[in-house]
Amino acid sequence: MDKVLGNLGYGSRTELRKQAKMGLITVNGEIVKDSGAHVDPYQDVIEIAGERVFYRKHIYLMMNKPPGVLSATEDRRDRTVLDLLDEKDAAFEPFPVGRLDKDTVGLLLLTNDGALAHELLSPRKHVPKTYLATVEGEVGQSDVEAFAHGVELDDGYMTLPAKLTVLSRERRNVVISHISLTITEGKFHQVKRMFQAVGKKVVFLKRISMGDLSLDESLPEGKYRELTEAELKLLGASL
Structure with missing residues (x-):
């Protein structure tokens, strides 16, 4: 029982042992004072202080990534997206599916489901990812x-075909173009390098979808939530 509850972030084994001795943990309505008792997390009804514990193997989180945070599991200098998670969610040891640059915002999926992450990132799957960007320069036909047709990046790599749509333009000191771009691969700094290849500079970048999963626009930057069952199905349909 202590292993199940510990994995869900309900406390250390020492803390759970104390809670059990205090009679705060019940299994199928019966108080269990031995925190090492055997339980079936999928069948037994486990409660702590009256709160039902729902066990699941995997966790799927949608985050609206803020700027200035790394899409990594750890870093010695900067905050990572894992630093934004509550303790109970961090206990599942999720990791970001793919990367967004430090200054890029928007949709980021975090999960501990390695099989799903592998499928979503597999070059063979060509899962589309759509971005909104603000670009210095007049983006045209x-x-x-x-x-x-695909553009050649600075290292000689030729990108796969991508769908670029010009949403609007405005004149400041220079022409500013607002665009959407859908790509089906994920090379390092790819969107920025694609525009660099045509002589333009991305000054703002936001990912709004991955496959059939779209960012919940009501989610503030830096916040996250679990995917709904419907969203999980949409994600699976993208593969």
């Missing part, structure tokens, strides 16, 4: 056509 020639860029749309270039992206549709």
